[in-house]
Amino acid sequence: SVLSRKGLKTLIIDTDPGIDDAMAIHYAFAHAGLDVLGLTTIFGNVFAWQAARNALLLSEQAHYPLDVIEGASCPLTQPLNPPSHHVHGKEGFGDLPAQTPQGTPLAKTTDAYLSEVCRAHSGEVILCPVGPLTNIASLLRYDPGIVKHVKKLVIMGGAVWAPGNVSAYAEANIWNDPHAADAVFAADWDIDLIGLDVTQTIDCDDADFKALRQAAPEIGGFLHEISGFYIKFYHSVIDRHVCLMHDPSALIAITDDELFTYRTTPLSVVCSGEQTGRTVPDDSLDRRGVRVAVGADAAKIKARFLDICGQADKMKQLREMDVML
Ligand code: RIB
Ligand code: CA
Numbered sequence: 575s576v577l578s579r580k581g582l583k584t585l586i587i588d589t590d591p592g593i594d595d596a597m598a599i600h601y602a603f604a605h606a607g608l609d610v611l612g613l614t615t616i617f618g619n620v621f622a623w624q625a626a627r628n629a630l631l632l633s634e635q636a637h638y639p640l641d642v643i644e645g646a647s648c649p650l651t652q653p654l655n656p657p658s659h660h661v662h663g664k665e666g667f668g669d670l671p672a673q674t675p676q677g678t679p680l681a682k683t684t685d686a687y688l689s690e691v692c693r694a695h696s697g698e699v700i701l702c703p704v705g706p707l708t709n710i711a712s713l714l715r716y717d718p719g720i721v722k723h724v725k726k727l728v729i730m731g732g733a734v735w736a737p738g739n740v741s742a743y744a745e746a747n748i749w750n751d752p753h754a755a756d757a758v759f760a761a762d763w764d765i766d767l768i769g770l771d772v773t774q775t776i777d778c779d780d781a782d783f784k785a786l787r788q789a790a791p792e793i794g795g796f797l798h799e800i801s802g803f804y805i806k807f808y809h810s811v812i813d814r815h816v817c818l819m820h821d822p823s824a825l826i827a828i829t830d831d832e833l834f835t836y837r838t839t840p841l842s843v844v845c846s847g848e849q850t851g852r853t854v855p856d857d858s859l860d861r862r863g864v865r866v867a868v869g870a871d872a873a874k875i876k877a878r879f880l881d882i883c884g885q886a887d888k889m890k891q892l893r894e895m896d897v898m899l
Pocket of ligand 1: 618
């Protein structure tokens, strides 16, 4: 095959697409060093059924056939918070109206899918959650032994030594299911946490997405189109015409780890009261340390994003040819 998958990093992205999720997923699809086995989807930016539909649309847009599995529609314990349609749009892609994908999700639970795939590729799969962690906590309940088979997790979430974004204390993904996040941080597996400590400094503006459209008119054009709604939201809260590249930063931490610096600490999550969703560093905890990103070369990370996504159309055409070869 033209795109041999040997020597690639194998991953499953757990996602609530979502505008920055879409940017992260198209980055992963366009990156020749990654092999995305599947997208498991979760509530958060949109409802669970919208997340699954949007994941299928992204896969079809990029001609990147993979498994899409619809996950949890509500948190483990607390009631469902309303979706952040004001940030990502009513259908999850800004002002774009609802679209109907060709395909349908696999008729499986995310528990069964994640357990089977991570055991079949034992020690190889990187789990990359970029939404609430409900599916991941549910997997731990379903298959506690899975911690030995997952290579590591690279999670977009949390605000450890930085303020939150849905409250002074909490970042959205953790806040949307704090009980799940606490269970994930308590488990005995390796976690890299790419949170607001670094993603607040990684932003793109309309000129960046215009350049992306030039480089990749189809997929770059789509990302430019949906970025507008996201930039408008950020302008309303941080008074700058930029959007923060939360989810793409997690994928870039997988491909370009050297662009980040980390501090390792056990973490717990506040699950009630006004600080619900706060990720608390605590060395007295009997938990494996989480590698928390505390520094990032924002300029290089942004350049990587634009460079790789600028090749998205070309990579799609290669995959289309590959099928014909
Ligand atoms: O706080 C940012 C996170 O919440 C990102 O994953 C974004 O997509 C939303 O899910
Ligand atoms: Ca997300």
